[in-house]
Amino acid sequence: MTLLPPDLDPELYRRLVSTGGGALCLKMGIEFLELSAERSVATMPVAGNTQVIGLLHGGAHVVLGESLGSISSAIHAGPSRYAVGIEINATHSRSITEGIVTATCSALVLGRTLCTHEIVMTDDQGRRLSTVRMTNMLRDR
Numbered sequence: 001m002t003l004l005p006p007d008l009d010p011e012l013y014r015r016l017v018s019t020g021g022g023a024l025c026l027k028m029g030i031e032f033l034e035l036s037a038e039r040s041v042a043t044m045p046v047a048g049n050t051q052v053i054g055l056l057h058g059g060a061h062v063v064l065g066e067s068l069g070s071i072s073s074a075i076h077a078g079p080s081r082y083a084v085g086i087e088i089n090a091t092h093s094r095s096i097t098e099g100i101v102t103a104t105c106s107a108l109v110l111g112r113t114l115c116t117h118e119i120v121m122t123d124d125q126g127r128r129l130s131t132v133r134m135t136n137m138l139r140d141r
Contacts, residue, residue: 103122
């Protein structure tokens with residue numbers, strides 16, 4: 001069960017529930033544990049998300065980070081608004097070949113037109129695997 005903010009926009013709630021966070025999130029096994037503008041948490045298995053030599057694919061880190069950063073920004077945007085990613089970067093610090101990755105997304109800036117989040121991916125021992133920073137522009141529908 002995902003922990004959601006009580007004042008979540010009903011339209012965003014409907015979209016999250018009906019899509020499971022989107023087709024790519026479903027394919028990658030991403031599970032959302034907690035979602036809010038300020039802090040979000042999700043997990044993703046390494047299995048099924050590796051590159052040719054068996055390491056978790058760097059792009060999988062970015063997908064997990066972007067998923068959390070985008071949803072967190074959309075929650076902050078509120079009703080009749082949406083978030084569009086305008087910048088993302090990743091630093092990979094440690095590789096992983098098995099287990100579960102936990103991503104924790106923390107707001108750095110929650111503005112009227114821009115949101116920036118830092119997403120830290122860790123392994124089962126709490127060791128940092130990668131850091132993703134994402135900026136979203138908030139737009140009116």
